[in-house]
Amino acid sequence: MSVRVRFAPSPTGFLHIGGLRTALYNFLFAxxxxxxxxxRVEDTDQERTVPGAVENIIEMLRWVGLEFDExxxxxxxxxxxxQSQRLELYQQQVQLLVERSAAYYAFDTPEELEHMRERQxxxxxxxxxxxxxxxxxxxxxxxxxxxxxxxxxxxVIRLLVPLDxxxxxxxxxxxxxxxxxxxxxxxxxxxxxxxxTYHLANVVDDHFMRITHVIRxxxxxxxxxKHILLYRAFGWEPPQxxxxxxxxxxxxxxxxxxxxxVAVEDFRQQGYFPEALLNFVALLGWNPTPDRDIFTLDxxxxxxxxxxxxxxxxxxxxxxxxxxxAQYLRMLPVDRLAHELQPVLHSLxxxxxxxxxxARVIALLRERVDRLPEIATFGDYMFVPPRHYDWEYFxxxxxxxxxxxxxxxxxxxxxxxxxxxxxxxxxIRQFAEERGQPLRxxxxxxxxxxxxxxxxxxxxxxxxxxxxxxCIRRIRIFLTEQLPxxxxxxxxx
RNA sequence: GGCGCAUUCGUCUAGGGGUUAGGACACCGCCCUCUCAAGGCGGAAACGGGGGUUCGAGUCCCCCAUGCGCUACCA
Numbered sequence: 001m002s003v004r005v006r007f008a009p010s011p012t013g014f015l016h017i018g019g020l021r022t023a024l025y026n027f028l029f030a031x032x033x034x035x036x037x038x039x040r041v042e043d044t045d046q047e048r049t050v051p052g053a054v055e056n057i058i059e060m061l062r063w064v065g066l067e068f069d070e071x072x073x074x075x076x077x078x079x080x081x082x083q084s085q086r087l088e089l090y091q092q093q094v095q096l097l098v099e100r101s102a103a104y105y106a107f108d109t110p111e112e113l114e115h116m117r118e119r120q121x122x123x124x125x126x127x128x129x130x131x132x133x134x135x136x137x138x139x140x141x142x143x144x145x146x147x148x149x150x151x152x153x154x155x156v157i158r159l160l161v162p163l164d165x166x167x168x169x170x171x172x173x174x175x176x177x178x179x180x181x182x183x184x185x186x187x188x189x190x191x192x193x194x195x196x197t198y199h200l201a202n203v204v205d206d207h208f209m210r211i212t213h214v215i216r217x218x219x220x221x222x223x224x225x226k227h228i229l230l231y232r233a234f235g236w237e238p239p240q241x242x243x244x245x246x247x248x249x250x251x252x253x254x255x256x257x258x259x260x261x262v263a264v265e266d267f268r269q270q271g272y273f274p275e276a277l278l279n280f281v282a283l284l285g286w287n288p289t290p291d292r293d294i295f296t297l298d299x300x301x302x303x304x305x306x307x308x309x310x311x312x313x314x315x316x317x318x319x320x321x322x323x324x325x326a327q328y329l330r331m332l333p334v335d336r337l338a339h340e341l342q343p344v345l346h347s348l349x350x351x352x353x354x355x356x357x358x359a360r361v362i363a364l365l366r367e368r369v370d371r372l373p374e375i376a377t378f379g380d381y382m383f384v385p386p387r388h389y390d391w392e393y394f395x396x397x398x399x400x401x402x403x404x405x406x407x408x409x410x411x412x413x414x415x416x417x418x419x420x421x422x423x424x425x426x427x428i429r430q431f432a433e434e435r436g437q438p439l440r441x442x443x444x445x446x447x448x449x450x451x452x453x454x455x456x457x458x459x460x461x462x463x464x465x466x467x468x469x470x471c472i473r474r475i476r477i478f479l480t481e482q483l484p485x486x487x488x489x490x491x492x493x
Numbered sequence: 494g495g496c497g498c499a500u501u502c503g504u505c506u507a508g509g510g511g512u513u514a515g516g517a518c519a520c521c522g523c524c525c526u527c528u529c530a531a532g533g534c535g536g537a538a539a540c541g542g543g544g545g546u547u548c549g550a551g552u553c554c555c556c557c558a559u560g561c562g563c564u565a566c567c568a
Contacts, residue, residue: 008568009568044567045568110565177497197565220568221563222563246498250503280505283505285506287506289507290507290508291516310505313560314504316504330531439527454528457529460527
């Protein structure tokens with residue numbers, strides 16, 4: 001039987017990186033075994049469903065390169081893939097359970113349930129549906145039950161959990177897990193609005209969609225016994241289970257927005273590469289080989305093994321993501337990067353530049369930043385003349401004769417051909433030596449004049465990319481507009 | 494409270510009876526150097542505690558502690 005797995009988000013918000021990892025592991029498992037990767041939308045809670053959430057989830061997964069084989073947007077033989085479109089199926093199936101006495105009707109109001117829990121809390125016992133004291137088909141006479149049903153009174157259907165039984169199941173990641181039926185609640189299966197709860201819909205769909213492996217978050221471990229009970233009651237073979245460890249904030253709390261960005265969309269917006277984000281998230285809870293950290297999707301697929309996934313939760317470390325993204329920034333082809341940087345340059349209102357030029361700037365600066373968009377800000381001087389100068393830096397290398405040298409150097413550069421790194425290096429070094437100065441006495445002022453900053457790529461490489469005309473222009477502007485006043489300050493200071 | 498899951502450097506992890514407990518990020522130092530990076534070299538840094546089992550436990554078992562999850566007509 002071929003492997004079939006599903007990613008089953010509820011459309012209640014944006015895809016966050018925990019969801020991304022769950023989707024990724026499902027995807028890796030499916031691809032590794034040549035199986036199918038299915039999207040199923042679990043929108044059984046009318047109140048919490050957020051319009052547009054499904055589209056966002058699909059778009060984010062597509063952005064990182066995870067494509068589904070079946071789902072609401074691609075169809076498939078086991079649809080519909082949206083639970084709100086399968087209500088009739090759940091209702092039919094749960095009816096079977098009632099007929100087999102594996103489930104029963106209950107008529108309690110929310111207030112009655114609240115009172116029950118209040119009593120239990122005061123008595124110091126675990127809150128759990130009390131089958132024998134509430135209003136349901138156990139406590140009510142049959143004709144009364146019939147009457148309530150006929151009247152259309154608010155009704156739910158609950159799972160009849162066996163009284164004294166150990167429920168056990170095997171988890172691929174964690175091994176045997178056992179829970180006593182005492183500790184399993186008579187879970188609502190069909191809500192009074194006719195919608196199924198997660199538990200019912202999940203089991204029914206996994207069965208009819210022929211899901212072979214359920215790979216989901218650890219928070220589902222406590223309800224898996226209910227699912228096992230349902231499979232038994234239906235007489236179906238349960239799928240295999242694998243519960244993934246949680247992803248945590250740096251303070252070990254459950255991943256949340258309050259601790260920074262968690263939505264995949266946020267990372268995209270900040271200029272992280274999809275490859276880097278996916279690579280990073282893949283290594284939270286699993287690693288293909290301990291000797292390196294950078295893997296292609298194909299490599300991840302080839303080495304993925306569910307039973308090698310860790311059991312302990314993992315903390316999301318932004319620093320490592322930054323490092324990983326930087327690795328990709330250095331190895332991705334510059335023409336792609338240039339293409340992606342153009343919109344950023346545009347949004348910053350920089351003039352238009354040919355991709356050829358943008359590519360050269362990227363090659364020049366990519367080792368100095370973590371994310372592509374930073375090139376536009378860190379290297380702003382490659383696109384517009386410096387507007388601010390780091391005078392502190394300038395002061396450090398100030399020399400009485402600097403104004404004169406700059407005049408002379410400007411003339412020298414005018415005649416330098418070709419205007420390339422090696423020639424610049426050689427000529428400026430010679431220029432400094434002729435004046436009994438170390439190279440840095442010229443390079444630093446030049447850097448300030450050309451870039452406004454104290455940091456950046458190699459000066460000669462930078463000059464070559466900037467081009468002769470622009471270099472000379474910036475020196476001339478500096479000489480006439482900045483130097484007269486600044487020189488005066490330097491002398492008096 | 495009950496039930497469940499988990500526990501190796503600060504973080505991600507390798508390890509599955511015999512290891513100087515390895516790698517990566519971050520951190521510190523040195524080298525390189527026109528600055529900043531990158532890179533190279535080096536450093537500091539971990540098996541939560543207690544009992545067992547065994548000739549021998551990070552590795553197996555039990556207890557405790559701690560953390561997290563679940564405990565809805567949410568998923």
